[in-house]
Amino acid sequence: MKDRTEIVASGFGGQGVVRLGQTLGEAAVKQGLRVTMLKSHGTEMRGGYVRSQVVLSQKPIDSPMCENPDVFLALSAAAYKRFKDTVPPEGLILYDPAFVAEVDTGLKCRQKPLPAKDLAVKHFKRPLFANAIALGALSRLLEGRLDKDKVLESFLEVIPKYKEENRAAFELGYRQVE
Amino acid sequence: MKRFLETGNFAITEGAILAGCRFFCGYPITPATELAEAMSLRLPQVGGVYLQAEDECAAMHLCIGASLGGMKSMTATSGPGFILYADPYGWALGCETPMVVLNSGRVGPVSGITGAPGQGEFYLTRYPTQGGNFETVVLAPNSAQESMKVVVDAFYLSERLRMPITVLADQLITDGMEDISVPETEEEMKEMGFRVWPRSYHRGPDFYPATDALDIPPVQMGHNTGALCSDWTPTEEGYDIEEVEAHHKHAYRLIYKVRNNRHLFSDMHEKRHMGDDPDLVVVSFGTPSRVVNTAVDRARAEGLKVGALRLINLWPFPDELFRRRTTYLVVELNWDGQLVREVQRAAAEGSKVHFLGVCGDLPTIPDLMETFTKLLKNQPLSRKGWELEAW
Incomplete structure (x- = not known):
């Protein structure tokens, strides 16, 4: 496996994009990896543009920028459009079709829909849990680099509320990806 | 040694506390808000004081007051707040008051973009106030981990040079998260190259020597010095005077205590x-x-x-x-x-x-x-x- 793993998540404020990146970072610290996580955002707490960029490595990390993400989680059409072309052919885009209606079929990388918002409403009655579903799916995709148990443990520490629902939503997301 | 995934704001807070900072006064601003938040949590735990001021100008003046009272003090902001330090920064330089100022650069001019990094204050940190006749010391880390050490260095230099020191960071350092190691013992601090200088008392009766001498302790109110926190040119004894010869001596001190002691920080690259x-x-x-x-x-x-x-x-x-x-x-x-x-x-x-x-x-x-x-x-x-x- 290559030493450097880049993960980008981007969407609106309030979707948990920063918490998601933070959770992956916490899990990586528990496994003794070096981590950087950049967050960029507008002024608004909710509704504005947000992006997390996570880099994991066994060695000290120079550039904290995700220029060629291994995994890109797109939670808004604007985010998809802005970062889709940065994903290399061997990378993967995970997108929520509730927000990303138009998919660019010309991209070389794999693209996978993850209906996190709809699943959250269907199973947990609240779109809030889409974040946990997305994290479960990311955890499956990052297996071999991050341990699923460490990701879930970190998530329950980062979001100390709704533990049962979050655990169930995480597992549901995990099962959405092969 | 403890390892955390944390922001540069957290790392800077821990660094300041390790350096002996016990007073923080600021006005929250992205991307330094979490620094104020972390200070408000951590300082009371170590017997320190956190104070939120009505604006940045007052915040830095209050830090001067705390330093004159004998406490190592710090304030933090971003570009739009740093410009409001212009008045107290001059006071702190002129009165030779040690303290640390952190500026986390975002995109300007004025409010610009809050959640994105910029480096528009390279010259402003050199000339943070009017009038000239001074040197400034500015240090710029490039990671959360390094920002902890650089803040410790800034406190060290502020004591030895008896002046405010600016740490120029950027939004990615203060708001970004990284795995951070925090030393827990003095041994570990030494291993990480942390330099700590204690606050000591200046017992007067003079206010300052008209030389480039290092390690002149700062004046402390109520400790028999009779000196002085004033915006006027001081005599060596600490009295206000509007007179060219006294001004020349004072300017020499403010400029050459830095220029002639660059060995303290010239290896920082x-x-x-x-x-x-x-x-x-x-x-x-x-x-x-x-x-x-x-x-x-x-x-x-x-x-x-x-x-x-x-x-x-x-x-x-x-x-x-x-x-x-x-x-x-x-x-x-x-x-x-x-x-x-x-x-x-x-x-x-x-x-x-x-x-x-x-x-x-x-x-x-x-x-x-x-x-x-x-x-x-x-x-x-x-x-x-x-x-x-x-x-």
Whole structure:
């Protein structure tokens, strides 16, 4: 496996994009990896543009920028459009079709829909849990680099509320990806 | 040693506390709000005081008061707040009051963009107040972990030089998260190269020596000095005076206590691939330097003779690092070019100095690689349609 793993998540404020990146970072610290996580955002707490960029490595990390993400989680059409072309052919885009209606079929990388918002409403009655579903799916995709148990443990520490629902939503997301 | 995934704001808070800071006063602003938040949590735990002021001007004045009362103090802000320090910064310089000021750069001018990094205060940190007749010391870390050490260094220098010290960070350092190691014992602090200088009392009766002497303890109110926190030119005894000869002595002190003691911080820079007289030296500070380092590693792997010089000590400017005649490329998070002007001034005669600016985001590795290649082939540079040949 290559030493450097880049993960980008981007969407609106309030979707948990920063918490998601933070959770992956916490899990990586528990496994003794070096981590950087950049967050960029507008002024608004909710509704504005947000992006997390996570880099994991066994060695000290120079550039904290995700220029060629291994995994890109797109939670808004604007985010998809802005970062889709940065994903290399061997990378993967995970997108929520509730927000990303138009998919660019010309991209070389794999693209996978993850209906996190709809699943959250269907199973947990609240779109809030889409974040946990997305994290479960990311955890499956990052297996071999991050341990699923460490990701879930970190998530329950980062979001100390709704533990049962979050655990169930995480597992549901995990099962959405092969 | 404890390891955390935390922000630079957290790392800076822990560094300040390890350095002995026990008073923080600020006015919250992105991307330094979490620093105020962390200080408000941590300072009471160690017997310190956290105070939120009505604005930045008051905040730094209150830090001066705390320092005159014997406490190591600190304030933190971003560009729009740093400009409001102009008045108290002058007081702290003139009255030789030790304290640490953190500025986390975002995109300007004025409020600009809050959640994105910029480097628009390179010169403003050199001249944070009016009037001239002073030197300033400015340090710029490039990671959360390094920001902890640099803040400890800033407190150390502020005590020994008896003056405010500015730490110039950026939004990616303070708001970004990284795995951070926090020392738990004095041994571990020593291993990590942390320098700590205790606060001591100045027992007077003089206010200051008209020399470049180090380690003159700061005046402390109520300790028999009779001196002084005033905006007027002081006599050596600490009385206000509007008189040219006294002013000359005071100015000499403010300028030469820094210029003649640069050994305290002149080793604060990082060189990468600089051992073989590279054909191109890439100069930067703060977070962009991390992308530069990656790009320079890649350039070397492709056989390009490129080196990277990263400044931590920004002011007084380290002219001696630019004595070799070569081609310099200065990478900054602004479109106007600030550091590049200083490199132009300091570079050996016959050197070529170029500028690559970007703001709100970091430069990309492909952009940097393309620029390196063009410069090494003597081809013209352009960026986003702007001709950069003027540099």
